[in-house]
Amino acid sequence: MIDKSIVSQIVTEFLEGNDCFLVDVTVQPGNFIVVEIDSETGVDIDTCCAISRYVEEKLDRDIEDYELEVGSTGLTAPFKVLRQYHKNVGNEVEVLAGGKKMVGILLQAGENDFTIQVAKKVKGQKQPVLEDLTFTYSEVKYTKYNFKFN
Numbered sequence: 193m194i195d196k197s198i199v200s201q202i203v204t205e206f207l208e209g210n211d212c213f214l215v216d217v218t219v220q221p222g223n224f225i226v227v228e229i230d231s232e233t234g235v236d237i238d239t240c241c242a243i244s245r246y247v248e249e250k251l252d253r254d255i256e257d258y259e260l261e262v263g264s265t266g267l268t269a270p271f272k273v274l275r276q277y278h279k280n281v282g283n284e285v286e287v288l289a290g291g292k293k294m295v296g297i298l299l300q301a302g303e304n305d306f307t308i309q310v311a312k313k314v315k316g317q318k319q320p321v322l323e324d325l326t327f328t329y330s331e332v333k334y335t336k337y338n339f340k341f342n
Contacts, residue, residue: 194223194256199247203227206246212239213275215265223258228265228272232279235264270334277301277335284338289327295338296325304328306335 200217207214212235215228227243229235240262247260271277278301285298287308296308305328311320 193221194219194225194251194258199225199227199251202247202250203229203243206243210239213273215272215276223256225258225260227260227262229262230265230273230276230279240264268336268339270336274301274303274329277306280337284340285335286338287327287335288333289331294325298335299324 196217196219199219200214203214203217207229210231211233212229212231215230216226217228218226220226225247227247229239229243231239244260244262247262251258265272265276271280277298280298281301283298284295285308287294287296294308294310296310299307299309305326307324307326309322309324312323314321
């Protein structure tokens with residue numbers, strides 16, 4: 193089976209100096225490799241194709257056959273790496289922590305924790321009260337961009 197760390201290293205090498213970044217690599221049984229990337233400005237099909245060609249140049253099909261899929265993380269997929277948090281500072285996110293789902297503006301993302309600002313309705317007040325909530329990454333089940341249809 194192809195080693196996930198080798199594929200990660202190859203993709204990271206390709207992305208050096210690029211605004212794209214590696215989010216995840218999975219290698220499933222039968223050597224089905226899935227590479228997920230993200231970017232500050234969006235991921236286009238040409239970038240995915242270029243990464244795919246680069247990985248194929250580096251892996252030897254004579255040693256191990258594989259299937260390769262390279263794509264962007266979904267818009268509403270949970271964040272997997274710190275850089276996705278950084279990219280979404282100022283955006284509305286959904287957080288599931290302690291069995292509670294919250295929606296708020298991502299204010300900051302540090303090495304160990306992040307902060308969102310939520311609007312809470314208070315009985316007797318017309319305007320919601322803004323509250324900053326800080327979470328460690330390990331205490332949240334997921335954080336994702338809150339996509340709304342208007």
